[in-house]
Amino acid sequence: MGRVTGDGTVGKALEVLDQVAAFGRPVRFGELLAQSDFPKPTLYRFVQTLTNQQMLAYDPERQTYTPGLRLVRLAHTAWDQSTLAPVARPHLDALSKAVGETVHLAQLDHAQVLYIDKRNANKPVQMYSQAGKVGPAYCTGVGKVMLAFLDEDAIESVIEQQSFHGFTEHTLDSADALRAELHDIRQNGYGFDREEHEPGIICVAMPILTSAGRVLGALSVTSTTSRTNLAGLEAYVPILRETADKITRDAQNWSFPDYQTKETTGI
Template structure:
């Protein structure tokens, strides 16, 4: 069941991590709890991390004490509310998001469809912001959510901004998985696709992640590619044809470029 959300594309080789010592171990534990859909009990966690009982118990206690985890009355552990507070600050204080926001609005006004901003982290794209006319339901439930790089418009756009070496490494880490009949599931196809995106400056999601959902995207990145993100316009297939998306491609690129220009003093000039 935990598989479904894949999120992690779970550390292929358990924590290739550089040495982050005690903190790293604690965060690994946090991650284990985060990766489950339901609250986990002590032994479940114990099974998934190779640490002795005593050690794990102390780590959990510390995490609970710090508010990063919550110990429920049935002895199960869930993520703690302190994380919400940290995240709210991280989001509100994020300069990239702040700078990008007005451009998202403009793009939304121009197209009338939902605009997304996501940033690359590992093999995932993290939703940073979203503008849509009708927020039918719980929009904020999206912020912070992760989706795979290889089958989203923002993800493919982001990859197109990487240099060959970084791209190669990233693709090597991807755990491909078929979401729909259109999902790209081989490294080879993905590379071909990215070559196209580099040539045109736009990535498309042709119902690759979810049937009925399409998007056009463009990359947003810093000069040294230490920061790579994607901007997209998304819509339901019944309302948004591929032609419509193509007609917006230029607008998306322009918005992405405008964001990069605004960011220049902070991230260094584009290209």
């Protein structure tokens, strides 16, 4: 049978893990089987193995599987070591305080936007539920500004992977429309979300680039059409740029930090 994933057995097992996660709800073995390329016993063993390894959790009551707790543990380390979040945190705090609107930090993951951190000006933040979330690149502020500063080939490759689903009447609906928008963003150095993903929701977004111009991530300030407009958001461009610059600087300097596992203030 054709190469399903590459990367042998491990790749196949992780494919199953993704499949479970993609359901977005507890899923039964049979449901997985129905949409799996693997024969029953093979899938069965993968699910068993993953459950053993706590990468999946099994609910015997309902006979369903969900992604497991081990992932939460591992992701903590991933978030802390493989993302901009730890470097950006203080700057994000400052930005949030200054603008008083919802603020996001995102990175590009494959052809999608991966939200890494968030500050919600008002309510006690409910962050974790947001960090880790993925969104479309072609119709979010952060997505577009990150795309805009990739190199030609990378842009085309990512564009090919976009679905151009029309979330709202303002959603860019073609590769060409997106290319034009990316061109504008490169000119300006920043971009907007003009209710492209959700009606009433608008944002300004600023890329975070290395000094060599490589894309590290993006920042955005989000608001609603009832509270402000694009011109109002544009006022945040200077502070966004400053914040992005600070993050860039810290990210470069952050070569190898001191390594003692200084258990700061104990969870």
